[in-house]
Amino acid sequence: MPIHTLQSDNYTIEAGNIEESSFSQLLNRFSDSKKVIIVDENTHEYCLEFLITQFEELTDAEVMLLPAGEENKVLEVSFQVWEALSEYRVGRSDLIINLGGGVITDMGGFIASVFKRGVHFINIPTTLLAMVDASVGGKTGIDLGPYKNQLGVFNTPDAVYIDKRFLSSLPESEWLNGYAEMLKHAIVFSKTHWKTIHAKTPSQITEEDIIESIAIKNQIVLADPKENGIRKLLNFGHTAGHAIEGYLLGTESPVPHGIAVAWGMSMEAELAFKTGVLNEVDRAWIQSVLASHFPPLPDFTPVKQELLSLMTNDKKNKSGKVSFVFPSEIGQADVNYSFDVDAPVLESLFFKSSDLY
Structure with a gap:
């Protein structure tokens, strides 16, 4: 090529x-x-x-x-x-x-x-x-x-x-890390890319798929190099995902970045649905695809206060509120959804895979 x-x-x-x-x-x-x-x-x-x-x-x-x-x-x-x-x-x-x-x-x-x-x-x-x-x-x-x-x-x-x-x-686990970010690019920006890659195993990803994913990110970055607007779309899954990754890094069971982001995307898709932003069909589609490729989402309820504390120090936050990116449908997303850390709706973040499937 x-x-x-x-x-x-x-x-x-x-x-x-x-x-x-x-x-x-x-x-x-x-x-x-x-x-x-x-x-x-x-x-x-x-x-x-x-x-x-x-x-x-x-x-x-x-x-x-x-x-x-x-x-x-x-x-x-x-x-x-x-x-x-x-x-x-x-x-x-x-x-x-x-x-x-x-x-x-x-x-x-x-x-x-x-x-x-x-x-x-x-x-x-x-x-x-x-x-x-x-x-x-x-x-x-x-x-x-x-x-x-x-x-x-x-x-x-x-x-x-x-x-x-x-x-x-x-190893396959390393492919999964990047595959999570490719799915994220598709969810927030390109339903066409989603349709191309969502049913593939990570090892089936082609060079053309990689180039398309890079092109999506590059297009977003060129429009907003310093993350003042549209580039925030690339943070989907990362508010919860970074908290999970950071918390588990200090335990005996750390997880790679991609798995943490995949779990974060599933959690944030649920929150987007519960707040009326994401429709039920695409919420289910996102979560089922993530569940088919990545390890089951654990029950983080026992440590939710620790995770919420980590989220409050996320660099994307503003005015003391926890910020999220929500997809409105596959291929489109909106930025700057913010909640007080004690907002009852944030309880929607904490579920385990067996609660849904």
């Missing part, structure tokens, strides 16, 4: 075999610059050798190996990277290459953005989640305790390169 190029805000997103992309030309632009490749334990094992052997310009690149996992997307790890960058004498004209999933692209972009007030960086996402969501859009960040992405900046990479071959080593 030929390289498919999307133009985003001051950078390009290219999908296809990376050897056929503009990556080599970009490296030539930095021929006299230092290059640093940030990887985690997984991409160090499965992806790094391929990249270095394909591009001789990376033969002398410094490799920075970070521990894998959301629990490591924190200031302490970032600080260690900044110290290493200082030891390598990396400057603003040098290049950081983020080779990894959402944790690496989020954190690597943040590290590059604040070091010496900004170092060039590119993203080469290696998970479906990173390809369709985390690596595009210009959001960078790290977590602060149980609060997701509390520290971060908006800053765009020089380029993003999407090569589906990096997905070949992923």
